[in-house]
Amino acid sequence: MSITLDQVTKRYQGSPVVNDVSLEVGEGEFYVLLGPSGSGKSTLLRAIAGLTGVDHGRIALHGNDVTHVSARQRGVGLVFQNYALFRHMTVGENIEFALKVRRMKSAERRKELLRLVALEGMDDRLPTQLSGGQQQRVAVARALAHKPPVLLLDEPFGALDAKIREELRRTIRQVQRELKITTVLVTHDQEEAFAMADRIGVMNLGRLLESGKPDELYARPATRFVATFLGAANLLLARQTEQGIRFGAAPVNARRVEKLEGGREQEVVAVLRPEEVELAPTRDNLRTNFIANGIVEEQVFTGAFERMRVRMADGAANAHIASPNANGGSNGSAALLDVTRTQHEQRLFPLSLGQSVAIGVRRIHVLPTPLSSYTAYGSDEASCERLSQHPLLVELASRMKTRIIKRNEAPLVACDAPASAPVSGVAVIAAGQKTADQLQWLLQNGAGEVLVLPAHSSPPQKVLIHWADDSARRSTLAVAASLLRHVAAEAVYVGILPEGSGGESQRPFGVRTLLDARSEAQAVHGLEMRTELRFGAAADELQRQLTESQDPMLILGVSDPAQLRGTFGTLFTSGATYPMMIVYRPSKDSEGAVE
Amino acid sequence: MSFRQPSILPGFGLTLGFSTFFLSAIVLVPLAALVMKTATMGWSDFIRVVTDARALASYRLSFGASMLAATLNSVFGFIIAWTLVRYEFPGRKLIDSLIDMPFALPTAVSGIALTAVFAENGWIGQYLAPLGIKVAYTWIGVVVALTLIGLPFVVRSVQPAIAEVQRDLEDAAETLGAGRFTIFRRIVLPTVFPALATGFTLAFARAVGEYGSVIFIAGNLPMRTEITPLLIVIKLEQFDYKGAAALGFIMLTMSFVMLLSINLLQAWSRRRMVAAGR
Numbered sequence: 047m048s049i050t051l052d053q054v055t056k057r058y059q060g061s062p063v064v065n066d067v068s069l070e071v072g073e074g075e076f077y078v079l080l081g082p083s084g085s086g087k088s089t090l091l092r093a094i095a096g097l098t099g100v101d102h103g104r105i106a107l108h109g110n111d112v113t114h115v116s117a118r119q120r121g122v123g124l125v126f127q128n129y130a131l132f133r134h135m136t137v138g139e140n141i142e143f144a145l146k147v148r149r150m151k152s153a154e155r156r157k158e159l160l161r162l163v164a165l166e167g168m169d170d171r172l173p174t175q176l177s178g179g180q181q182q183r184v185a186v187a188r189a190l191a192h193k194p195p196v197l198l199l200d201e202p203f204g205a206l207d208a209k210i211r212e213e214l215r216r217t218i219r220q221v222q223r224e225l226k227i228t229t230v231l232v233t234h235d236q237e238e239a240f241a242m243a244d245r246i247g248v249m250n251l252g253r254l255l256e257s258g259k260p261d262e263l264y265a266r267p268a269t270r271f272v273a274t275f276l277g278a279a280n281l282l283l284a285r286q287t288e289q290g291i292r293f294g295a296a297p298v299n300a301r302r303v304e305k306l307e308g309g310r311e312q313e314v315v316a317v318l319r320p321e322e323v324e325l326a327p328t329r330d331n332l333r334t335n336f337i338a339n340g341i342v343e344e345q346v347f348t349g350a351f352e353r354m355r356v357r358m359a360d361g362a363a364n365a366h367i368a369s370p371n372a373n374g375g376s377n378g379s380a381a382l383l384d385v386t387r388t389q390h391e392q393r394l395f396p397l398s399l400g401q402s403v404a405i406g407v408r409r410i411h412v413l414p415t416p417l418s419s420y421t422a423y424g425s426d427e428a429s430c431e432r433l434s435q436h437p438l439l440v441e442l443a444s445r446m447k448t449r450i451i452k453r454n455e456a457p458l459v460a461c462d463a464p465a466s467a468p469v470s471g472v473a474v475i476a477a478g479q480k481t482a483d484q485l486q487w488l489l490q491n492g493a494g495e496v497l498v499l500p501a502h503s504s505p506p507q508k509v510l511i512h513w514a515d516d517s518a519r520r521s522t523l524a525v526a527a528s529l530l531r532h533v534a535a536e537a538v539y540v541g542i543l544p545e546g547s548g549g550e551s552q553r554p555f556g557v558r559t560l561l562d563a564r565s566e567a568q569a570v571h572g573l574e575m576r577t578e579l580r581f582g583a584a585a586d587e588l589q590r591q592l593t594e595s596q597d598p599m600l601i602l603g604v605s606d607p608a609q610l611r612g613t614f615g616t617l618f619t620s621g622a623t624y625p626m627m628i629v630y631r632p633s634k635d636s637e638g639a640v641e
Numbered sequence: 642m643s644f645r646q647p648s649i650l651p652g653f654g655l656t657l658g659f660s661t662f663f664l665s666a667i668v669l670v671p672l673a674a675l676v677m678k679t680a681t682m683g684w685s686d687f688i689r690v691v692t693d694a695r696a697l698a699s700y701r702l703s704f705g706a707s708m709l710a711a712t713l714n715s716v717f718g719f720i721i722a723w724t725l726v727r728y729e730f731p732g733r734k735l736i737d738s739l740i741d742m743p744f745a746l747p748t749a750v751s752g753i754a755l756t757a758v759f760a761e762n763g764w765i766g767q768y769l770a771p772l773g774i775k776v777a778y779t780w781i782g783v784v785v786a787l788t789l790i791g792l793p794f795v796v797r798s799v800q801p802a803i804a805e806v807q808r809d810l811e812d813a814a815e816t817l818g819a820g821r822f823t824i825f826r827r828i829v830l831p832t833v834f835p836a837l838a839t840g841f842t843l844a845f846a847r848a849v850g851e852y853g854s855v856i857f858i859a860g861n862l863p864m865r866t867e868i869t870p871l872l873i874v875i876k877l878e879q880f881d882y883k884g885a886a887a888l889g890f891i892m893l894t895m896s897f898v899m900l901l902s903i904n905l906l907q908a909w910s911r912r913r914m915v916a917a918g919r
Contacts, residue, residue, distance in 0.1 A: 092812075095812075095816055096816075097812050097815065097816070116815075117812070117815045117816050118815050118816075118818055118819070118820065120816070121816065121817075121818050122816055123816070124812070124813065124816040126809045126812075126813060128807070128809060130807060130809035130810050130812070130813040132810065132813075132814075132827075132828060132831075133832075134831040134832065143814070143817050143819070143827075144817035144818050147817065147818050147819045147820075147823055148818055188813075188817070189816075189817075191817075192817065192818060194816075
């Protein structure tokens with residue numbers, strides 16, 4: 047491996063800007079780090095170059111650990127967005143700089159490099175006499191002069207216009223292939239990422255969310271963020287049943303890509319690419335699965351493609367669509383589906399505004415996230431309303447591009463009557479004296495995940511993860527992975543062994559549990575987390591850790607509702623001051639009985 | 642041929658006329674008067690006055706000490722400006738405003754204060770005396786006074802230039818394998834050089850013309866610690882107006898030649914830095 051990052055973390059004023067990033071870039075690979083501004087991608091690049099130190103984790107280049115090696119010694123090739131050419135030196139002097147400081151012969155190499163970037167004979171020009179594209183080529187040549195171990199490019203095309211950008215992209219890719227040099231490019235432009243990358247890593251909020259080949263990431267994203275950031279996507283809430291996927295009333299026999307954990311019927315998030323939508327005059331004319339009827343509301347001609355938005359009229363209308371262009375999960379975008387059609391499709395079925403159409407889907411991808419939508423539960427209108435306006439909840443829902451429903455349930459106080467409708471998605475309740483009772487009631491009525499919010503809480507900085515027993519492990523990790531993609535917090539798994547129960551002899555067992563947990567989180571859920579081993583009573587240890595941490599959050603997995611009153615009872619009695627996510631999956635025996 | 646440049650704001654004629662008038666009234670006419678006054682004396686008289694041994698010694702002190710002070714200021718002013726621009730520390734704003742104090746202080750006050758501090762029984766002087774270093778009433782004292790009054794010129798000229806040096810340039814040089822000293826010498830210094838030259842010129846010019854602070858600390862011993870401006874004043878007090886004018890004329894000419902050459906050097910290096918297209 048040319049570049050190996052192992053749990054690299056960089057904090058800025060306490061909060062992580064690069065959060066537990068692990069990554070391997072192969073020999074001669076062109077890797078693109080893609081993410082919006084502020085996602086930590088440039089910081090990560092500077093950390094690889096050695097210009098920024100890391101607070102945690104290790105960095106290796108070609109197998110040599112360079113975590114504590116200075117930028118000067120690492121000697122990577124680095125290209126900046128603003129070229130960073132030395133303006134008082136000629137092009138030739140710029141390129142020879144790295145060789146001159148090493149007291150190496152440079153004339154030959156200079157000629158070779160100028161040929162490589164197609165700037166022969168420009169040796170004596172000053173950078174200010176060159177165009178932007180030429181300057182950036184000089185910068186690339188300069189970065190390659192000393193034959194660096196890896197080449198790093200920080201938004202190298204940011205300051206160039208479209209035509210030159212295209213040309214320079216080709217030059218850089220060509221140079222990279224010719225030299226077979228391992229390259230990492232940072233960009234916020236997904237088109238650029240697709241055009242250049244062997245592999246893409248998508249970053250958001252300091253985390254590396256997913257990493258993979260461009261086509262695979264596009265076809266099978268694992269997270270909402272990647273689905274919507276790489277190309278356009280309609281996110282739909284659907285129900286996964288034994289028969290397949292249902293949008294509202296309409297069952298769709300769409301091919302499922304991945305089977306979600308647990309055979310139970312549940313709410314899922316489906317990705318529908320605008321180009322996978324088929325429009326036809328009537329349902330019978332569709333060659334694909336019908337999902338709804340609709341009306342064309344917006345139509346834009348963009349040359350090769352026609353973009354439109356279709357309002358879904360029935361059935362799937364309440365499936366709620368978070369369209370790629372809508373900000374967050376506002377209800378205004380509900381039931382509006384983004385569609386693109388090729389020229390060919392346009393000729394077969396010309397459309398105009400206001401026309402009714404039947405909508406079909408060619409392909410649907412279901413995201414493997416257990417967090418679909420939020421439902422705020424309260425025992426009266428006012429408390430529902432207040433809870434649904436909770437800043438943390440609103441923030442989460444908008445980042446997840448999902449909806450918040452309000453549901454007024456009187457039994458929340460009485461706790462003996464059944465719910466008016468089965469609980470689906472994530473249930474949300476306010477923290478209080480009766481939290482434990484309410485949790486139990488929700489779990490009995492079908493909730494799998496419950497978010498408990500105190501009246502006042504800041505965005506979490508540190509998320510503690512713990513599960514009562516192994517049967518809750520998998521789903522707790524899945525929830526944690528999904529949640530942590532949307533908050534900029536550090537994840538710590540807390541393993542707790544009973545005190546005195548064998549003492550030292552217990553330690554190896556405890557450590558193995560931690561390692562297992564970490565590798566499962568990494569392998570199955572793509573979640574990087576740290577681990578801590580404690581001894582004592584679970585609730586007390588958690589309570590202590592939570593009070594010690596600044597702005598903590600707890601994700602707690604249980605396999606039996608009784609554990610909430612028993613083992614973890616003390617966590618709920620005093621009305622928590624931090625947010626909690628309770629994950630409940632019945633233990634293996636009872637689950638087997640259901641199936 | 643027209644000098645007129647098309648511009649959004651009108652008033653080329655008015656502003657040029659105003660500038661010419663103002664420069665004439667305040668700068669050119671007095672200088673011309675100086676030249677005229679000098680011209681009334683004969684060549685032999687003129688040569689005698691300006692090559693008098695006492696005059697020659699005063700030129701050496703005035704220009705030598707000014708040059709030395711401006712050089713010292715360039716070094717320390719650069720370091721101070723660097724500290725103020727690059728680092729955040731408590732009291733930064735305070736130090737930043739202290740820099741301007743020599744601008745505002747009456748020069749006589751700074752001269753007296755320096756004398757008190759550097760005299761043989763002063764705060765600093767008492768520690769220097771055993772080492773055999775005498776500051777007050779020697780040429781060193783002159784340099785110290787000229788350094789004090791010239792410092793703000795360097796700091797204020799260099800500050801914006803340092804702020805403009807992109808960190809990326811230093812980062813780039815570091816990844817290319819340059820050590821700290823190389824980065825400073827080959828990247829930072831060339832970028833800041835034009836501004837540093839400006840600061841040097843201003844500090845030098847100010848030092849050559851300085852009178853108030855120097856006369857207190859210099860002791861004014863003929864041939865040893867007597868600066869040219871002081872010699873001029875002495876001549877005036879003896880009602881030797883022509884002699885005073887002759888010395889003034891020499892100072893004027895030498896200052897002009899030196900400032901002009903520094904300015905040309907600076908223009909040349911600036912042209913190299915900021916060429917067409919930027």
